[in-house]
Amino acid sequence: MERSLVLVKPDGVQRGLIGEVISRLERRGLRLVAARFVQVSQELAETHYAIHKGKPFYDGLIKYITSAPVMAMAWEGPNAIAAIRQTMGATRPTEAAPGSIRHDYALEVGRNLTHASDSGENGAKEVALWFKAEELVNWGRDVDRWIFEG
Ligand code: DAT
Ligand code: MG
Secondary structure, three states: OEEEEEEEOHHHHHOOOHHHHHHHHHHHOOEEEEEEEEOOOHHHHHHHOHHHOOOOOHHHHHHHHOOOOEEEEEEEEOOHHHHHHHHHOOOOHHHOOOOOHHHHHOOOHHHOOEEEOOOHHHHHHHHHHHOOHHHOOOOOOOOHHHHOOO
């Protein structure tokens, strides 16, 4: 079972899209593990986006993610990484598949509404960065056997 960090970034929160993002992930069949509404500190932003340090868009990215509160969540499921990134759509909204969140609600790469982890390994790392172990809820749904084959 894979886990992904999901962020509804400041633009998504400001535009009232928290519910839309949660709704799409729930309907996909993914299972919520943790959630926290948070004003991101400079330190957390820099750690989270360390891989992009030195890139031309880095300063703007840090400014964007710390500009207003975000909704941070952990979601899990089989193939969660691929499924969630597909639901979000490509990084550039104009390249995102029709029906994806970034396609349906965004125009610019620097205002692309959401973050999702890009590998199982990074999913585990990012969930551990954003949440304490005791904030992660282990639970099951009666419907799980109708969504998860294993
Ligand atoms: P993703 O968020 O799809 O995983 P990423 O990890 O490559 O994309 O980049 C992180 C964020 O940085 C992305 O959501 C928006 C911003 N970004 C990436 N490439 C950019 C670019 N060329 N210009 C401006 N912002 C960019
Ligand atoms: Mg990324």
